[in-house]
Amino acid sequence: MFAKKMLWIASFSVLLLVMSACGSDSETDGDGKPTIKLGYLPITHAVPLYMEKHLIEEQDKNFNIELVKFPSWPDLMDALNTGQIDGASALVTVAMKAKEQGIDLKAVALGHRDGNVLVTDNEIESVQDLKGETFAIPHKFSTHNILLYQMLKKEGLAYEDVNAVEMPPAEMPAALSEGRIAGYVVAEPFGAQSVALGKGKVLYQSDELWTDSVDCALILHNDFIEKDKELVQEFMNSYVEAGKEAEKKDQHVHDVASEYMKVNEEVMDLSLKWISYDDLRIPEDSYQELSSYLQEMGLSENPPSYEEFVDNTFIDKAK
Numbered sequence: 001m002f003a004k005k006m007l008w009i010a011s012f013s014v015l016l017l018v019m020s021a022c023g024s025d026s027e028t029d030g031d032g033k034p035t036i037k038l039g040y041l042p043i044t045h046a047v048p049l050y051m052e053k054h055l056i057e058e059q060d061k062n063f064n065i066e067l068v069k070f071p072s073w074p075d076l077m078d079a080l081n082t083g084q085i086d087g088a089s090a091l092v093t094v095a096m097k098a099k100e101q102g103i104d105l106k107a108v109a110l111g112h113r114d115g116n117v118l119v120t121d122n123e124i125e126s127v128q129d130l131k132g133e134t135f136a137i138p139h140k141f142s143t144h145n146i147l148l149y150q151m152l153k154k155e156g157l158a159y160e161d162v163n164a165v166e167m168p169p170a171e172m173p174a175a176l177s178e179g180r181i182a183g184y185v186v187a188e189p190f191g192a193q194s195v196a197l198g199k200g201k202v203l204y205q206s207d208e209l210w211t212d213s214v215d216c217a218l219i220l221h222n223d224f225i226e227k228d229k230e231l232v233q234e235f236m237n238s239y240v241e242a243g244k245e246a247e248k249k250d251q252h253v254h255d256v257a258s259e260y261m262k263v264n265e266e267v268m269d270l271s272l273k274w275i276s277y278d279d280l281r282i283p284e285d286s287y288q289e290l291s292s293y294l295q296e297m298g299l300s301e302n303p304p305s306y307e308e309f310v311d312n313t314f315i316d317k318a319k
Helices: 002-024 044-059 073-081 092-100 143-154 169-177 190-196 222-227 229-248 251-258 265-274 284-296 313-317
Strands: 034-040 064-069 087-091 105-110 117-120 134-137 163-166 183-186 201-205 216-221
Touching: 034 044, 034 073, 034 229, 044 064, 044 087, 044 216, 044 229, 044 251, 044 265, 073 087, 073 092, 087 092, 092 105, 092 143, 092 216, 092 284, 105 222, 105 229, 105 313, 117 143, 117 190, 134 143, 134 169, 143 183, 143 201, 143 284, 169 183, 169 190, 183 190, 190 201, 190 265, 216 222, 222 229, 229 251, 229 313, 251 265
Parallel strands: 034 064, 034 087, 134 163, 134 183
Antiparallel strands: 087 216, 105 216, 117 183, 117 201
């Protein structure tokens, strides 16, 4: 009897885990519309999601969006990988690693194009001055880390010539100002924050190192996609429209973005000046180049192929 009881408890526990893992399926809100739960960090790379939430509320679409804020990439990816959210604006490289480890994710669009800067202390005159210094990155599995690698390689330095440390994006401007690091590369608006306040300077723009680099992307759970492709298509139609709105970079965009990012007008202006939202399809050649860098740096032995990971079905049909 005891053995049967323990078996039942174990079976019930497994069932709860399975139900929890399936929690990413869109829920129905009080208005009867499905709600898509999407994770984000408060950065300009996620502006299309901010704009889309406002668009669907203004246009009374057939679905709702719930944006879930996370303090760091590991926290966001934990929620995404365990099915607590349907998708996210996330570092594409971290999502690729999750895919490589068996999490069924799909990249369906870019979050932005360009807009990353490598910022240093004002006393740094050249890349050579960074030798032996500490340089912050948001995550070792990030395009930002690859940009650091590219900059050092271009200037004849080895990656090991600097002390690359992971640091939460919001901490980087203060760390630079206090002299704890010599520089950093991270999602906006944190680069603009140091530059606009005169606490740092741009040593390199991302497009000077890697044209059309792939950074943040819109990642969805494949089970969410398979459950309701019509809903996903409606969502992607609005996402593409939101990207076009974001590219206007007018006062409305500033106002909407300011609801999610608490920075002053000068920082917002500079951050948006560096970034683009007008073509959010993930290019195959850029993705292949990203995969090659991950392998070259020893960050991934077998990154997912473009066909395995990228799904352009919906953005190609978006109106």
